[in-house]
C-alpha cells in the first residue's frame with residue numbers, strides 16, 4: 117500500500133477484477149492440492165489420538181483425490197499445466213548484502229514459526245476478565261454467535277497464531293464497513309445526518325484494522341489458499357449479519373463488535389506475554405513502523421475517542437513485541453469506542469475532542 121507503484125491506482129471494472137481474482141485463486145486452489153499445502157497445518161498439529169489420525173487419514177485421501185483429478189484435467193487439457201513456483205531467491209555470489217538479507221529473512225521465518233498461542237490460555241484470560249467485572253453484557257443469541265466464531269477460530273487455527281490473527285483482522289474490519297454502509301444509506305434517504313462524525317470515527321477504526329491486517333500479511337498470515345478462502349467468505353457473511361443487525365438495532369451491532377474486540381485484546385495480550393522474548397528479538401515490519409511512527413498521526417488519533425487530544429498515545433515501534441503490544445492496545449481502544457457507541461457517550465467524546473482540539477486563529 118505504501119509502495120509508489122500501486123498506491124492510489126483506480127480499479128478495473130468488476131468483471132475484470134472478478135475474472136483475474138478467480139484465475140489467481142483457482143491456481144492457488146490447484147496448488148494447495150497438488151503440492152499439499154495442508155501438510156503444514158498437520159505439521160503444526162500432529163494427531164494425538166486414534167480419532168485424530170483417522171481424520172487426518174480421511175483428509176489425506178481427499179487431498180490426494182483432488183490432486184489426481186487436477187492431474188487428469190490437466191492431461192485432458194481442460195486446465196493449464198501447473199508448475200511449482202520457485203521457492204528460493206538466488207543472489208549473485210559477489211552480492212554480500214543480498215546474501216545477508218536472505219539469511220536474515222530465513223532466520224526471521226524460523227523464529228516466526230516458533231511463536232505460540234494456547235487456546236486454553238486465551239479462554240482463561242477471558243474468564244478472568246469476566247470475573248474481574250470487565251465482561252460484556254450481551255443477549256444470549258449474540259453470545260451464541262460470538263462463541264461459535266471463537267470456537268471456529270480455535271479449531272481452524274490451532275497452533276497457527278499468525279494465520280489466526282490474519283483471519284481475525286480480515287473479519288474485524290467488516291463491522292466498520294457495515295456501520296459506514298448504513299450511515300451512508302440513512303443519509304442518502306435523508307433520514308439521519310448526525311452520523312457524519314460517526315462515519316469518520318468508523319473509517320479511522322477501519323484504517324487501523326487495515327494496518328493490523330497488513331502487518332499480519334507481512335508476517336505471512338495469508339499464504340495458504342484455505343485460510344484466504346475461509347477468512348474472505350466469513351468476512352462477507354459477517355458484513356451482512358452486521359448490516360442486518362444495524363437495521364434493527366445499532367446498539368446490538370455495536371455490542372457484538374465490543375465482544376469481538378475484547379476477544380482480540382485477550383488473544384493479543386496472551387500472545388505478547390507468551391512470546392515476549394522471541395518477539396523482542398524480531399524487527400517490526402515496515403508497514404507497522406510507517407503506521408505507528410508516521411509524522412502524520414491524524415488517522416491514528418481519530419479512532420481513539422476516549423483518549424485526550426492534549427496527551428495522545430504515541431507508542432514505540434522498535435521490535436515485533438512493540439508492534440503486537442500496540443495492536444493489543446489499539447483493540448482496547450476499539451472496545452472503548454464500541455461501548456461508547458452503545459451508551460451514546462461517543463457523542464460527548466466527539467464534542468469534547470472538538471473543544472480540546474487545535475483552534476484556527478482568527
Ligand SMILES: [Fe+2]
Pocket residue numbers: 285288324325328380447
Ligand atoms: Fe485489529
Ligand SMILES: [Fe+2]
Pocket residue numbers: 288325377380447450
Ligand atoms: Fe479490532
